Amino acid sequence: MINETVGKRLIYLRKDLGRRQGEELSVNDVAQKMGIERHTLSRLENGSKGTIESFVTALRFYRKQGYNQEWILEDNNANTPMVVPSSGQMLAVVRTLNKIKECVTDYSAELEEQLKNLGFDAVEIRNFHKDSELVLPVELS
Structure with a gap:
């Protein structure tokens, strides 16, 4: 479903979100907030398996947190802002x-x-x- 690069970016976003909120967020913490199972998010972050529905759920969740979906998905995101500015x-x-x-x-x-x-x-x-x-x-x- 998703590749290793996108999975690493999802890990980075989880950690960045925790930093922004002033706490360390585990896979379980974020999975609960997304409304998916811990193992489902873990698989997405590992770039191994996952359904389109769970991937879209993760993308929507991070978008609501202010993250740029293009930053997650683009092959080369060096010139793409990670956060969508308000x-x-x-x-x-x-x-x-x-x-x-x-x-x-x-x-x-x-x-x-x-x-x-x-x-x-x-x-x-x-x-x-x-x-x-x-x-x-x-x-x-």
């Missing part, structure tokens, strides 16, 4: 990004003025990008 979490990220943007904007004028005072013209300043390496003409002590 709208509140996404709003917090956007607010933080906006704060960073404000800081960059606030200091960019100051930096431009400092560079002008050093003799750089506006064209050179605009061409200065994040991959540029800053080299000072003298060593500062």
Whole structure:
């Protein structure tokens, strides 16, 4: 039914869920919460046997806990978030990004003025990008 990789991911989610809840969750604990038998979840986690119904039950349970089903199922999940962010979490990220943007904007004028005072013209300043390496003409002590 499921492969070893998906089984390992189910184990990881069980342990992560326990960490998020502040307790260690056994196979039996999570199986009870899912409404399936302990041995059924154990088989799914081992990647050996299990029915489609029990696998779907596990997927639905973890989805309700906020986990991303794609993270469980994709062959290569390196660029797939494990947790589906809530709208509140996404709003917090956007607010933080906006704060960073404000800081960059606030200091960019100051930096431009400092560079002008050093003799750089506006064209050179605009061409200065994040991959540029800053080299000072003298060593500062």
